[in-house]
Structures are given as C-alpha cells and as structure tokens.
Amino acid sequence: MTLSQLDYIVAVDTYRHFATAAEACHVTQPTLSMQIQKLEDELGILVFDRSKQPVVPTETGQAILAQARDVLRAAQRIPEIVSESKDDFRGDFRIGIIPTLAPYLLPYFIGEFIAKYPAVSVQIQELVTEQVIERLRNGLIDVGLVVTPLAENGITEIPLFREPFVVYAAELNPLLTKSTIAPTDLQTDGLWLLTEGHCFRNQVMNLCGADRQANGTNALRYETGSLETLIKLIDKQGGFTLLPYLATLDMDTTRQARLRPFDMPQPVREVSLVMHRSFLKRRLINTFRSEILAHLPNELAGKEKEGQLVRLS
Incomplete structure (x- = not known):
C-alpha cells in the first residue's frame, strides 16, 4: 500500500469518475486504474462498485476512504510543519x-x-x-x-x-414609517427571498415565519442567489427583504434611506x-x-x- 494509491482512491471518490480522477492526479487513466486494482487485490476487497455510474464506494470502501483521507492529511502535515517553522x-x-x-x-x-x-x-x-x-x-x-x-x-x-440584519423596503412601503422594526412587523405581504440552498434564506424565514409565501407578488415569481438582484427588484416592483449589514455599506443615500434597523436585541x-x-x-x-x-x-x-x-x- 502506497500514499499514491491512497491518493488515487480518494480522487476517484471525490470526482466519481476514473478519467477525471486521473487528470486531477496527473497520471493516465490506465495507471490510476491499475494501481487501484493492485490496492484492492492487496486488501482482498473492492473499494469501488464499478457496476454503477457514477462509480460509488462499497460499504467497506467507505471506511477505507475515510481512513485514507486521514492518512493523506497526516502525511501532508509533515512538510507543512517544516514550512511553518521557517515562517x-x-x-x-x-x-x-x-x-x-x-x-x-x-x-x-x-x-x-x-x-x-x-x-x-x-x-x-x-x-x-x-x-x-x-x-x-x-x-x-x-x-x-x-x-x-x-x-x-x-x-x-x-x-x-456577528453581523446584524436590517430591513430594506421599497419607497412607499409601510415599514418605512417606522424608525425600528420588530419581527412581528414582518408579517406582511411583499417579502423577497433568495433561492433555496442559501443559508441566508433560512435565517430570513426563521425571522419572518417559516410558512411565508415569497417572492414578491402574485404575478411574479423570481428565483435568485443575488442580494443585489433582490434590491433592484424591490426598487422597481415594491416589497421588502432582509439584508446583512455588510451588504448596505456601499449603498447610495437614496437606498440608505430605505433601510431600517431592528429593535434591540437585533437579530444577527x-x-x-x-x-x-x-x-x-x-x-x-x-x-x-x-x-x-x-x-x-x-x-x-x-x-x-x-x-x-x-x-x-
């Protein structure tokens, strides 16, 4: 068993494709496949189930791969210790x-x-x-x-x-009549959200209510991963959203006027x-x-x- 063989099986597990793994390891696919086969023969088990596409590790292979990653990290740590000693x-x-x-x-x-x-x-x-x-x-x-x-x-x-949340609302939105916002003030129509998969969306939903409907209006549904897109949609279409504080620092004065902080303690x-x-x-x-x-x-x-x-x- 060699570190190179462990590197090869980890690469196949990462990319789930022998050719891509070989390219990442800077070897030919036949070389990578042969070395993995030699390792499997030595261990007496199959690391990968090649009958499935993409290739997946066997149950025993999963445990071997977890250990292989630990071994490779430990090996990589040795030259790193030397480098760190020299700053x-x-x-x-x-x-x-x-x-x-x-x-x-x-x-x-x-x-x-x-x-x-x-x-x-x-x-x-x-x-x-x-x-x-x-x-x-x-x-x-x-x-x-x-x-x-x-x-x-x-x-x-x-x-x-910890970064505070602030509310950003369209020019005539009733939320702008308030100097500070309470979470209960958000129980109103017009909430715009990021698409699913973004943790910021989950946090906004927790503040505004997990059963809320979004985005925007009954006539428009728009999925985006960009806060800047939400801001521009609100400017033109109305409604409101929540923003992290850092996203507000470069806003012009017109947009700054459409921001409202939360009551204390602020959600962060x-x-x-x-x-x-x-x-x-x-x-x-x-x-x-x-x-x-x-x-x-x-x-x-x-x-x-x-x-x-x-x-x-």
Whole structure:
C-alpha cells in the first residue's frame, strides 16, 4: 500500500469518475486504474462498485476512504510543519465563501492579505454552505467562510463576528414609517427571498415565519442567489427583504434611506471560518483569520457575541 494509491482512491471518490480522477492526479487513466486494482487485490476487497455510474464506494470502501483521507492529511502535515517553522507561507490556499458574504467581506481584506503573502496562491470559490462542507471533507478547499453554527460532524468552527440584519423596503412601503422594526412587523405581504440552498434564506424565514409565501407578488415569481438582484427588484416592483449589514455599506443615500434597523436585541448572523477537523495550513489559516478581523468595519469589530443569533433552520 502506497500514499499514491491512497491518493488515487480518494480522487476517484471525490470526482466519481476514473478519467477525471486521473487528470486531477496527473497520471493516465490506465495507471490510476491499475494501481487501484493492485490496492484492492492487496486488501482482498473492492473499494469501488464499478457496476454503477457514477462509480460509488462499497460499504467497506467507505471506511477505507475515510481512513485514507486521514492518512493523506497526516502525511501532508509533515512538510507543512517544516514550512511553518521557517515562517515560510507558500503554496495554494483554497477558500470557499458563501455568496451573501463574498462581495461584501472580501474587498476589506483580501488585497492586503495577497500583498503580504505573495508566495501564497489564493483561490476563491463562491459556494453555498452545503458545497463548502462537502469540499472541505473532500480536501478540495482548505477553509470556508460561512454562517454558523452548523453542527456538522468533523467540521471545526472558529467564529469571527456577528453581523446584524436590517430591513430594506421599497419607497412607499409601510415599514418605512417606522424608525425600528420588530419581527412581528414582518408579517406582511411583499417579502423577497433568495433561492433555496442559501443559508441566508433560512435565517430570513426563521425571522419572518417559516410558512411565508415569497417572492414578491402574485404575478411574479423570481428565483435568485443575488442580494443585489433582490434590491433592484424591490426598487422597481415594491416589497421588502432582509439584508446583512455588510451588504448596505456601499449603498447610495437614496437606498440608505430605505433601510431600517431592528429593535434591540437585533437579530444577527454568526460569521465563522470552518475547516475539516484534521485541517492543514494551520498557521496560514490563523494568519488569514487575523487579517479578516483587522480589516472589519468598525461597527463589526469585536462583536463576536452581541445580538440575538438567528439559527439556520
């Protein structure tokens, strides 16, 4: 049994396709298939059920793959320890971030982070939370920026800050007659939401009522993963939505006038770094965390515990 063989079976499990796995491992498909076959012969079991498409691991194969991932992470940790002892930050750093955070949080710190660590190749993917968790488990990303708590087995969460919700409403919406909003004020028509799969949608539904109908009007149903699209639809079609605080900071004065804060204690979402329990690049991730916290807007800095946390479901 070799580390290369373990790498090959993990790649097949990740991509569920032998040709794609071979390409990811930079070997030919016959080489990958032969080495996996040799491993299976040595172990006396089948790791994969090849009769199904896409290929899936057998029951015993699932346990072997979980152990293989742990072994590979442990092996990768050795050169990392040496690099960290020299304060030598280099290599790929793969980040997954949810769409309701990416355009509003990244600009505050990512430029300085890249400038400070030029030998690190930063790769950022916008993903919904479920995809972040899956890719962490498969070793396809190093760290995620998501909303927590998740309560996912094998996933470590490091809270960064709590971000308040605010209400954004169309110009003549009755909600704008109030200086602050109570959750009970939201029991009215005209709520616009993100599509299913976005954790922000779940939090809004928990505040506004899980049985609410959305989006918008009886004549229009529109699914989007973009907060900016919701804002523009509300400007033209009426209604209201909830926004995370960071999404409001670059608004012009006209849109700022259509925002309303919540009564105290304000509902908030908890933004965290998430990693696999046996995560690699530990010092780099800690440095990444420090950069984020150092560049937060003053209104959010130090707010790790304030506000009434809105659960994901």
